[in-house]
Amino acid sequence: MSMISVILPAWNEATRIGATIARTRAHLATWAERFEIVVVDDGSSDGTAEAAEAARAAAPELRVLRLFSNRGKGEALRQGFAASRGERVVFLDADMDLPPEQLGALAAFMEREDADVVIGSKWHPRSQVDYPWHRRLVSLVYFTLTRILFGLPVRDTQTGIKLFRREALARAMPRLLVKAYASDLELLVVVHHFGGRIVEAPVVIERTGKYPRIAASAMFRAGWDTLAVFYRLHVLGYYDEAPVA
Numbered sequence: 001m002s003m004i005s006v007i008l009p010a011w012n013e014a015t016r017i018g019a020t021i022a023r024t025r026a027h028l029a030t031w032a033e034r035f036e037i038v039v040v041d042d043g044s045s046d047g048t049a050e051a052a053e054a055a056r057a058a059a060p061e062l063r064v065l066r067l068f069s070n071r072g073k074g075e076a077l078r079q080g081f082a083a084s085r086g087e088r089v090v091f092l093d094a095d096m097d098l099p100p101e102q103l104g105a106l107a108a109f110m111e112r113e114d115a116d117v118v119i120g121s122k123w124h125p126r127s128q129v130d131y132p133w134h135r136r137l138v139s140l141v142y143f144t145l146t147r148i149l150f151g152l153p154v155r156d157t158q159t160g161i162k163l164f165r166r167e168a169l170a171r172a173m174p175r176l177l178v179k180a181y182a183s184d185l186e187l188l189v190v191v192h193h194f195g196g197r198i199v200e201a202p203v204v205i206e207r208t209g210k211y212p213r214i215a216a217s218a219m220f221r222a223g224w225d226t227l228a229v230f231y232r233l234h235v236l237g238y239y240d241e242a243p244v245a
Contacts, residue, residue: 003034005086009076010094014046021055024100031104037062040080043070074183093160106163109201116168116196120161120203128204157185168196182225
């Protein structure tokens, strides 16, 4: 069986990262013959890296990377991917809103659909999501925008659980520039641009608190970054010409 790498980008998750690692490891051990967990501490100020290191005694497959300044989720995922070794690579948010027990189903879905990327989608009809109306509206508007601009065959680019074949990531990652709000979109756009097959799978979200409202500044930045991706793809042809290490 292929080795599975699970990359957990984490920012100020000291109170939860230990439980996330334990749940992720326990699930992987039920079906993956070979796996690793890579925690990337994105410049946390609350002892996230130390809390993750403390989990290594019970999780020998764990490695912890530390970025000494907050550089954004996109950069954390790039660093985690560069350090990973698996033929299948998972990006999973560290806050446990997305239970790691879904990973086996995503892996089976990838093989069944012969996909290069499987993304958990809040808009899949079998998803179990309690999502407030204001976030549904923002998600719908963003989906409409990205479908018009890029023709992506998915309805949800932002949910924080994604499974990739390594070769698809290896081709896309060196070309990416966005480090924050639209980093997920840019990655999927580049994978799709080079012919990668992307499919959506149902997702379960277990959020215990209320969803915060999305700040207007964050929406503006995401929109700006999205238009920048469009410009690089369709006007500059940057992704075709960008050097790959």
